[in-house]
């Protein structure tokens with residue numbers, strides 16, 4: 001079976017028409033790749049368009065304020081990637097005069113660019129013969145060739161990269177990498193559409209009924225459960241927020257005063273906790289609405305959040321010292337975790 005030729009033939013008539021495919025500009029390719037690491041294509045397109053319009057060049061992105069980038073990124077999650085996007089843009093401007101390095105090796109010296117992204121940029125922009133393997137590529141190769149090494153292990157990665165390097169047609173490197181992505185997104189999906197697959201006759205997994213167990217499962221990660229209690233304080237038209245600055249999730253995003261408890265706590269009992277008492281000391285407060293519970297799933301954490309809408313006639317000292325007082329109508333001007341914007345949308 002000539003896998004590359006069959007894949008390229010399929011791609012000729014089945015290539016997905018996506019906005020970032022019509023460019024060989026490494027900046028736009030990079031932008032699309034970073035966004036697509038976060039979300040599905042359909043959801044990623046509006047983000048890509050917004051970023052491209054607001055920051056048409058890497059220099060424009062480098063010059064932007066991080067808050068604006070985080071605001072545009074809002075909803076994609078993994079905010080560290082948005083911060084890296086900014087840092088990488090600045091590195092390109094400062095160290096490479098605003099021009100992307102032209103080889104995978106040099107691209108890898110940039111802070112926010114890993115092996116996959118470097119290979120994608122170099123092969124799409126300059127047709128460098130290097131395989132760009134993402135989840136799609138691993139899935140297809142593991143099924144077609146019956147590779148049972150988990151792609152997230154060192155030896156698995158090495159094996160997949162060696163095979164892909166041998167398969168890659170040097171003169172069509174970019175198209176081959178693109179074809180893997182398109183094929184993995186439409187035919188050899190996690191639940192593969194084998195009855196429509198032109199590669200079925202040469203597929204190891206199809207012949208051996210192993211499509212459901214390949215690629216081999218990634219290592220399990222432990223999911224941490226956290227309990228957040230957010231206090232949406234209202235003093236007249238004002239409210240209070242602050243920037244998260246600790247080494248934790250959502251660094252640099254803004255949030256309401258937060259009490260985190262080790263275990264689930266009945267909302268009615270929260271005012272009895274020492275954290276609540278320290279925050280309000282002798283100042284009066286009134287919980288205005290039934291606390292609003294929201295569950296939020298991150299890759300390694302499950303957040304059980306409860307939002308308390310609280311009216312206060314005066315500002316407690318701790319709040320005045322540690323929080324920013326803003327108009328409630330200004331909340332959408334600050335980058336916030338999706339969890340908080342979800343709450344605000346329903347308030």
Ligand code: SF4
Nearest residue numbers: 188192194197200203
């Ligand atoms: S036959 Fe099924 S498992 Fe094999 S490559 Fe095609 S879609 Fe993937």
